[in-house]
Structure formats: structure tokens, C-alpha cells
Amino acid sequence: MTESSSKVLARIERELRDVWLAPEPAGGSLPPKSRVCTMNLLVAGPRDLMDGYTHVVDEVTASIPARAILIALDPDAEDSELSGDATAVCSLLGGKNICSERVRLVAQGAVCTRVASAVDSILVPEIPTALVWLGRVHVTDPVFLSLSASAQRIITDSEYSSLSSLLHLSAWARRGSSQASIADLAWTRLAPWQELFARFFDDPRLHDHASRITRLAFRQASEAGARLGSEGALLLGWVATRLGWRTSRMGGALRFHRRDGKNLPIDFGVTPRPEGTAPSSLASVRLEADHGDVHVEGAIERELASGLSSDAVDADMVNWTLRVGGAPPIEQRVRFGANKAAKWLERTLHRPARDPALAESVAFAEEVLEDGVVCGAPSHPR
């Protein structure tokens, strides 16, 4: 016989209390548990995705202690049922046993539409709530709508859903349908690329070169003929919207124009994808720019999969090069941040809530992707 939702919640509340009332094991080597909670972290998605995401949430709450509520959704199940449990997830930090609370809920059948009311009743009051939505977002989905109503921040991953769903979500939030800010894990992952790209124009002598880019080339890890991936499209969207670029079509082909109206050729190439590298990962970006009599060439080249062979948790090395006129090149090698889902989610939670560039960049990227830009013509500028 199944429990009613209210009984499940009562049991979960009891389990949450008991976690802190339970005596420490005698003679244990761990210090006493300290309960810490800085936010409610809701994670919702299809049941199969949630199973693999629990350890990600546990890793995140080890550094951002929270009440994590994982909501596995199975709306097509025949039975209508809510089940769940609660436990403490502890980690040693600076000699202290810091514990977060983890609640797991499984909503089946019609209960899915009411699961937000169950979640509301176990949120810790007076602290922020973030909703991580795994999978594609539909802003008309009643389950999404009801869960997002409690959140001040909604986080998706457009790489695993789509840029168009992120675009719809941003537009929906902008219309005032939600007070929540929108964040995207793929956008967070783009941050090192943005930072390194911006570096090309940091020298005051090169500030004006940013609006005088004459060629741009992206190369991604895929077979020739593959469509441009979201990582490359998002970076292009960011550069284009920061520099006021526009698009046009000529005979069905996509064209890019600088703010001053000049055509801007952009090449989309490919490079072999090493084992362990995500499909369509951005591998390199190259540019050329001319202003006055100073010619500039810049390159960011990721050593794909180089992080896999080290202890750096898939944090690939990146070579950054800038050539200004005939001077010797300025080179720098840096390492991207560890490519772990938990790290990106943690970083997203630490970022400022609102990033005005996100929606504009996504809109531009979506337009490029809609055109079905194909990568494979090996015509990188040299």
C-alpha cells in the first residue's frame, strides 16, 4: 500500500529532524556534525537523469552547503505516487564535519503536477532557492512553472537541451512571467573562452582593433559536415553582440557584418575529436584585425583531451597567442577549469545572478544555428 503525499512528507520531515538528533557513533573518529545551509537547491528532471545527478549535487553541497531537494519526475507512470527519503551528506572541511541535507523525491503520474506544493512545504525559509532543470525547458510545462515559482534563479544546460529552449526561457523571464534570473551551465563553461578572447584587445593600443576584426575562424571537434555546436555558436553570439555585428542572407547563405557595415568572413572548420572529448567541443578560435597600419593575429587553441592524461580532471591546456605587427608573438599557456558537472554548477551558483549578455548572445547564436551552419571547410586564416 502506498503512502499519501502528506505522510511521505511527514516522514521526510521526521527524517530531517532525526538526522540532527541521532547520537554520534561512540568512539567515532569524525567530529560532530555541523548543519549548514546557505540555500535551497532544487534539482528536477526525468527519473533516468536524476539517478546520475545525485553525486553531482552531493559534490556541490560539499562546497555550498544547502538543503538539496532532488525531484525525479515520471509523469507517464501509471500509478500516481510520491515517494522519497532524506539524509545528511557530510564532508570534512577544515577539520569540521559540515553537513548538508539531501531530500530525494520521486513523483509519478498525476502527482507530478502537485509536486511543487510538496517541495514548498520542505523549503528552508529566508534563504535563496535555485532550481536546476535537467533536460529541455518548456515554459508552458505546468510542473516547471510551479517549481520555478519558488526559485530566485533557474539554471539549465543548453548544451544538453537546446539553445532555443534557453531562448524561450529567457524571453519568458523577460516578459515578467518570473522574477527569477536565468543561468545556463553552457554559458558558464564559456567564461574562459570569453576571458581569453577579450585578452586580445587588452593592450590600450589594441582597443580599437576589436571593432576592426577582418577574419574569424572557429574549429570544433567533429566530423566534416557536422553542424556548428552550441559552444562555438554561443561564443560567436557573445563576440558579435558585444561588437554590434549583424547578419544578412545572400542567396540563402548567412553573412556577417561588422558595426561599420563591412563584411566579415567567418570560417567554421573541424578537427578530429579525441576520445573523451564531448562532440562539437570548441577546439580553436583565430582572428585577424587591422587598424591603422597595425595588423593583429590572435589564436586560442585548446589541446583537446590533454586534461584527461593528468590529475587535472579533464582541465585541458589552452595556448593563447597574439601577434602584433612584426613583433615576436606573445604566448601564454593556461588550463581550463576542471570539466566536471559539479564544478560548473558550483561556479554558476557563485556567479552574479543576472548577466545581461546571456539573452542577447543566445539570440544571436540561435539565429546562426537555425541557419544550419555546417563546419568543415578548412579555410582558417593564417
Place this chain on the structure above:
Amino acid sequence: MNPLRNGLVEDRTGDACAVVIFGASGDLTKRKLVPAFYNLGVSRSLPSGFAIVGVARREKTHEQFRAEMKEGVSTFSRRKPIDPAFWSDFERGITYVAGTFDAQKTYEDLRLHLDQLDRDRGTAKNRLFYLAVPPSEFGQIVAGLKSAGLVQPPNVHREGGAWTRVVVEKPFGHDLASAQVLNDTIASTFDESQVFRIDHYLGKETVQNLLVFRFANSLFEPIWHREHVDHVQITVAEDIGVEGRGKFYEQIGVTKDIVENHLMQLLCLTAMEPPISLAADAVRDEKVKVLRSLRPMERSLVQENVIRGQYDRGAVRGDEVPAYREEPDVARDSRVETFVAMRVFVDNWRWGGVPFYVRAGKRLARRVTEIAVQFKRVPHGLFRAPDGGITQNVLAMRIQPDEGIALRFTTKEPGQHTVLRDVAMDFRYGAAFGSNTPEAYERLLLDSMRGEATLFTRRDEVEEQWAYIDRVFDAWRAEANAPPPLYAAGSWGPEQADDLVARDGRRWRKP
């Protein structure tokens, strides 16, 4: 401005520059400075055009210097182990110039070397000179830099050209007169806007958070004054002794080592008025006003308001430890103070009549730095507390270790009787935000590369601090042969320090 930097969320990169460390053979370089630059590099906060140049007397090759720095990073970096792929690129930017600081050739060699780095590594003619040397060598170095044409006036940068900055380590003198001489020496070559005086306490997250806590929360500022605050206690306690630095400590003592700089800065941040902005001078103006409001410690007041002490044998963390006078390089009849407690008044509208009890010492019961604001008692006792009174609310801001903020208040114990109990709301940074926060030096070095001076001490702050402390030393000198009272290592200082607050009907916290 670079249009791609506009609105970039993760935008904390230093300007392209060459960092020149004078005194590069010293401990500071390999323990703090290069590990801090390494960590900035790992977190991609270093610019692409970047180089470190060590300058010291000893002859050594670039490779030898790099090997020393690698060892330092391996040992002292907060990120371990060293990342070999990153290090191999990072170390290419580390070079060494040998030379004595009094020889003009050193500066000529340095200039040629820096010109070459501008071409090879894109350091854009920006120079950050770091003086990790005793103050007695400042004069030679700044004069050498000036005569070699290595210092650009600040207007060059304001007009879009390269910048030159100098970072100076404490101690900034040993009294007001010497601080003025030092400042004059530096000012002979550098404009004040180019001078970055490091007090590494200001780079600590919790110290920076003092401003956020006070001025981003509407709850506390309305009660942050004499109507509600009974008194303030500031403690900078160390459990270690002089750790082989007896010779240095004999010259300085805890008052000059800790109180004159770190502790006075904590006091300023606690007592200052809201600045009109977070611009460097807006914040520093307010700190200077606090320093100028300190009730002068006239000679007649020192005996009543200042207690010094020196540690005797005792036990710290379960180990027997020697007396200060038994430490190497310490005189057997040394009168240097290893502990000081002071009662300080900030004579202004906000704080009139509120005592600030401050203390600092070595070989105390534990290592802790905290600011505790003790609020006044309730005006009428409704409840009978077991010890006859209700304890006061305390807001304690812990700077180190276990950085955080705790608020003590009184509650009723569950039960039929009204039994009162003190409890604490306790916020710990490490627990809430993780413990791998940047070292103070990382923040401060990055700020100096970006020209952000808010967390650095301005000339007038330093001189006001010395002016205040000098009076204490004047009084002590007048006491001639009075040795400081002894306290057992592992205690909280001499009994006289307890009397200092007990006379006012108060007692020290045991943080």
C-alpha cells in the same frame, strides 16, 4: 576601453606588466609572492603579458632562480601539487637580475632586461616594483630606479601610456619620524597614487567583509554607535613565539609589529563612518578620520590605559615552551613587550565614551583574531537569570582562524520555568563558501596590478598610526627601567590586563 571587457562577468585580470621583486632571495618571495602569482595564473587572473623579475645581490642564473621558486611554490602554494604543464609556461616568465642595490649598474641592467621583456613577453612597459627589502634599502632602490629612467610619472598612465607602481612591505618605519623619512624617500620618486603599502591583513576576506557586513546590511548600522554599544574588544592573539626571529623582535615588539598596523586598521574599519563610495580615497579618508579622532594617549594616561607584558615559560597546546628571554638572540634582561593591551577612545559623535579594548600578543592561549562588539544590557530586568543578570548581546567577527560572524543572544530553555540560556547564531565562511579562498597576497597583488588601492594604506594613515603609538613609547621610555610584567605562555596575558577592563566593570572575552 576594451569593448569585450564591458560587462564580462569574470573580469578580474591584472594589467600586462613586469613585476620586479627587490630582495628576491628572501623568504617572502618564495613563501608568499611567487606562490600567489602562481595561483593567480592557475585561476587565469594573470595577463598574457606578464613577467616576474627577481633582483638580489647573489649571483644566480635564471634557471637557478626558477628552481628556487618552483620549490617555494611546491611547498607553500595553497594548490598542491604543482601543475607541471602550467608551470612550464609560467616559469618562462621568471627571470633574475643580480646586483647590489647601491650600484647604478644594477638599474641599468634591469632597464635593458625590462625593455627586452616588453618585446619578448608583451609586458607593455608597465612596471610593478615590489620592495621586499628592509626599509633601510628603500632609499637606494628608488633613487636607482629614478636615475635609470625606470619610473614614469602618473600622468603618463592617465594619458593612456604605461604605468609604474611601487609596493612597499611593512614595517613602514619604526616611529613617526622614521615613517616620515621613509615616505619622503619614496615620494622623492613616486607620486602617492603610485605607492601601494601592503598590510596583508587588509587582503583577508573577512576584513574586506567588514565593510560589506556593516554597510550592506540595514540591521546593524543603526545600532552601531554609543547609544547601543557598551564597548568593543579587538584581539590579535598568536600562540607561537618569536620563531627564531628574536633579533628582529628585540628591535620591534608587539606594539610596532601588530598594533601600529593590523590592529589599528581593524579598529578603523570597525569605527569608521560610511564612505561615500568604495573608491580608494573615499574609504581611506574615513579611516584617517577615525585615527584623528583617537583620544591622544598623553604620557599621564599611558600607565592607566596601556598594559604591556612579556611571556614567561608556560605550556601552549600541551607543549612546554621557553620564556621570551630564553629565546635565541633575545637579551636575558630584555624589556621588549610581547603583549600589549590598551583602552582606546574614539572621540567623535558616534563613539564618544565607548571604550575600545584592544590587545595583541604572542604565546597566548590560542591563535585568534577577532572584533567583538558588545551591546548594552537591556534597560530593565524582566527575567531572573541564574547568575543574577542577563548577559549582553555580542557580535563577534572572527578574522582568523575559522573566519565568520557569531551573534550571541539570550533565549529561554524549554521547560516549565523561565530559565535563560545564551546561544549563538554562528556563521562560518569556510562552511558556507568552502575553504579554498584566495590568499590575502593574491588579492593584494592583483589589486596592485589593476591599480586598485582601496586595500592599501595611504601615507597619512601610516603617519597618524605612528603619531598615536609614539606617545605610548614616549611614556614607556620615561618609565626607564620598569620591566614589562611577565605572563605565563599559554595564558591570556598578564593579570594587569584583566585589571584594565575590570576597573570598568568588564572582562576580556576568551575567544
